[in-house]
Amino acid sequence: MSDGMRELLLCPPDYYGIEYEINPWMSVARGAQAAVAQRQWKQLHATLSELHCEVHLIPPQPRLPDMVFTANAGLTVGRKFIPSNFRHKERAGEQLFFSNWMEERGYEVHWLPDNLYFEGEGDALFGGDALFCGYKFRSDIQSHRALADMLGCLAISVELVDPRFYHLDTCFCPLPDGGAFWFPSAFDEYGQRAIREHVTDLIDVLPEESMHFSCNAVIIERDIVLPEGAPKLVTQLQDRGYRCHELPMSEFIKAGGACKCLTMFMPQREKC
Ligand code: ARG
Numbered sequence: 589m590s591d592g593m594r595e596l597l598l599c600p601p602d603y604y605g606i607e608y609e610i611n612p613w614m615s616v617a618r619g620a621q622a623a624v625a626q627r628q629w630k631q632l633h634a635t636l637s638e639l640h641c642e643v644h645l646i647p648p649q650p651r652l653p654d655m656v657f658t659a660n661a662g663l664t665v666g667r668k669f670i671p672s673n674f675r676h677k678e679r680a681g682e683q684l685f686f687s688n689w690m691e692e693r694g695y696e697v698h699w700l701p702d703n704l705y706f707e708g709e710g711d712a713l714f715g716g717d718a719l720f721c722g723y724k725f726r727s728d729i730q731s732h733r734a735l736a737d738m739l740g741c742l743a744i745s746v747e748l749v750d751p752r753f754y755h756l757d758t759c760f761c762p763l764p765d766g767g768a769f770w771f772p773s774a775f776d777e778y779g780q781r782a783i784r785e786h787v788t789d790l791i792d793v794l795p796e797e798s799m800h801f802s803c804n805a806v807i808i809e810r811d812i813v814l815p816e817g818a819p820k821l822v823t824q825l826q827d828r829g830y831r832c833h834e835l836p837m838s839e840f841i842k843a844g845g846a847c848k849c850l851t852m853f854m855p856q857r858e859k860c
Contacts, residue, residue, distance in 0.1 A: 594808055595642045595854040597658045601629045602648045604656045606843055610676045611725075612752050613844035625839035629656070632813070632850060635833050639808045644854065646689050652682050656840070657849040659757055661686035662708040664855035665739050669695040672708040675726050695854075698738050706731035710755040710849060714857050715762030718742045718786055722756030724749070741860030744786060746779035753798070757848045761803045767791065767828070769805075769821060771798035791824050801837060801846035815846040 606619050637643050648655055660679070662671040669690040674680045691697050700706050711727040712735065713720050719741045721732040729745050736743035746756070750773065753759040759774035760783070767789035772780050784790065793802050800817030807813075812830050814822075815837040822832045837846040 593640060593642055595644060596636055596806075597644050597646060597661065597852040597854050598629075598633060598636075598850060599646045599656045599658050600648050601625050601656045603650050603653055604629075604648075604843075605653045607653050608678045610678055611754050611844040613842060615842070618842065620839040620842045628836050628839055629850065631835055632837075632847060635813055635835060636806065636808070636851070639811050639813070639833075641808060644693075646685065649681075649685055652679070652685070654679050654843065654845075655682050655685070657710070657843070657845045658686075658852040659710040659845075659849045660708045660755075661852050662690070663712045663735070664690070664695065664709075664853060665741070665857050666855055666859050667695055668739065668855075669697050670706070670708075670735060670738060671697060671699060673700055673702055673704060673706050673731075675705040675707065700731055700734050700738075704728050704731040704734060706735070707755060709852050709856060710757050712743075712856075713756055713760060713762055715760075715768055716766050716786055716788075718744045719860065720756060720760065720762070720783070720786075721745050722748045722760070725751060725754035739860050744782050746782055747776045748774055748779075749776050750774045754844070755849070757804055758801065758844075759798065759803050761805050761807070761848070762787070763807060763828075763830075764809060765789075765828075769793055769803060769825070771795070771803055774798075791821065793818065793821050797821050801841050804846040804848040806847050806851050813847050815841070 753774035759771040769791035797818035802818035805814035816834040
């Protein structure tokens with residue numbers, strides 16, 4: 589990271605589509621509209637580029653339609669990259685493309701044991717002094733200990749209980765001032781308590797706004813890029829001094845993803 593410029597990884601949606609169903613949002617019968625998806629993705633790319641970010645693109649691969657969701661490539665801290673071990677065989681083919689690409693750019697690639705599922709930044713977000721890690725639907729809780737050891741960071745495991753919010757980044761979004769916005773009922777009681785203990789100033793997102801993937805936002809300092817459909821949340825964020833950029837994301841929500849799922853930070857943090 590030079591002069592505070594954030595580096596991000598995106599993957600163009602050339603081969604994007606709904607070709608299998610691995611979460612409750614996906615319907616092969618309904619599909620997604622390719623031309624609209626292209627437009628929405630380009631708007632995300634343009635918005636992030638205008639926010640003083642350096643956006644890197646990994647070449648998309650045929651037959652890997654979910655490769656657009658680069659948050660699931662892995663987790664980057666400083667120059668270390670920990671690739672995902674995908675739970676579903678449909679996405680496992682992405683692993684080598686992402687790890688090779690990161691290695692070619694000089695990142696140190698550290699693999700988790702391959703019997704531990706882990707889906708990258710989608711399930712691992714820094715908030716305050718801790719790395720919050722979601723588990724159950726995709727990542728295994730045992731992967732968090734291994735992750736914490738590799739990175740030397742404090743990992744706090746939180747269980748996800750609603751299959752529609754199967755990755756942490758679908759229901760939890762830490763803010764740079766130590767706060768966060770989240771959808772509390774996506775977590776069990778223990779997880780809710782852990783988050784409340786570690787995060788000051790939590791904004792609860794309404795159920796109907798959560799359903800628009802409102803927590804799936806990319807935060808670039810005071811700018812927040814999020815899917816449209818959450819007027820209440822946007823007002824609360826603006827009251828705290830954030831600028832919100834609301835984008836149409838319908839075609840990606842059909843795969844169970846939106847702005848944040850389509851973005852990986854390089855790195856998410858310089859160090860733990
Ligand atoms: N269809 C993809 C999957 O189910 C969507 C991934 C969304 N990514 C995320 N970070 N929440 O794996």
